[in-house]
Amino acid sequence: AQSVTQLGSHVSVSEGALVLLRCNYSSSVPPYLFWYVQYPNQGLQLLLKYTSAATLVKGINGFEAEFKKSETSFHLTKPSAHMSDAAEYFCAVSTNFGNEKLTFGTGTRLTIIP
Amino acid sequence: EAQVTQNPRYLITVTGKKLTVTCSQNMNHEYMSWYRQDPGLGLRQIYYSMNVEVTDKGDVPEGYKVSRKEKRNFPLILESPSPNQTSLYFCASRKAGGSYNEQFFGPGTRLTVL
Numbered sequence: 001a002q003s004v005t006q007l008g009s010h011v012s013v014s015e016g017a018l019v020l021l022r023c024n025y026s027s028s029v030p031p032y033l034f035w036y037v038q039y040p041n042q043g044l045q046l047l048l049k050y051t052s053a054a055t056l057v058k059g060i061n062g063f064e065a066e067f068k069k070s071e072t073s074f075h076l077t078k079p080s081a082h083m084s085d086a087a088e089y090f091c092a093v094s095t096n097f098g099n100e101k102l103t104f105g106t107g108t109r110l111t112i113i114p
Numbered sequence: 115e116a117q118v119t120q121n122p123r124y125l126i127t128v129t130g131k132k133l134t135v136t137c138s139q140n141m142n143h144e145y146m147s148w149y150r151q152d153p154g155l156g157l158r159q160i161y162y163s164m165n166v167e168v169t170d171k172g173d174v175p176e177g178y179k180v181s182r183k184e185k186r187n188f189p190l191i192l193e194s195p196s197p198n199q200t201s202l203y204f205c206a207s208r209k210a211g212g213s214y215n216e217q218f219f220g221p222g223t224r225l226t227v228l
Contacts, residue, residue, distance in 0.1 A: 009154070043118075043204055043219035044157075090156055100145050100162040101172060102217070107156045 006105035019078040023091030118220035137205030144210035146188040
């Protein structure tokens with residue numbers, strides 16, 4: 001079984017401040033982990049993924065995430081928030097172990113304060 | 115242009131009237147999935163397919179059917195829609211093999227069942 005918990009359904013940060021979105025996962029086998037972004041009225045776009053290579057993963061738009069097995073976490077960060085980062089962010093887990101099951105978290109809506 | 119298309123984009127229907135939401139991808143992807151997105155619940159996988167004639171249940175398959183007769187198409191069928199199936203639906207596809215290739219999402223179908 002696999003699951004994802006995103007702490008904080010809404011996060012607000014000031015423009016230029018650090019963005020930190022939290023994700024904890026549960027998986028009985030080594031996981032693949034993802035962050036997706038959804039802009040208003042659009043589909044989802046992949047930000048970054050962890051697939052058992054480097055634990056610090058860099059994605060698009062200056063985002064990165066660190067896989068910490070001991071904490072079962074995959075938090076998303078960006079050093080300096082831009083207004084264009086306002087969106088909803090979803091963490092997801094898959095085992096890719098003979099099936100295509102992908103489990104998403106409930107999402108975190110990020111608001112940027114000018 | 116590489117893309118996943120869904121039709122219709124918006125649909126209002128009544129309880130019990132069978133409907134089909136089409137999904138098509140032009141990237142020759144093996145894997146395809148359907149998700150529904152509901153406020154506070156994130157995205158939940160309905161069904162997925164790993165190739166032609168190979169489909170399996172996701173986390174919320176009740177009330178839905180799918181088929182995969184051709185590689186490019188993966189329609190979602192609601193035989194007898196009910197109001198609790200009012201939701202935003204996304205189709206997604208990705209290529210098999212390698213290091214968990216990226217999922218590409220369609221633009222979404224907003225379904226209202228009265």
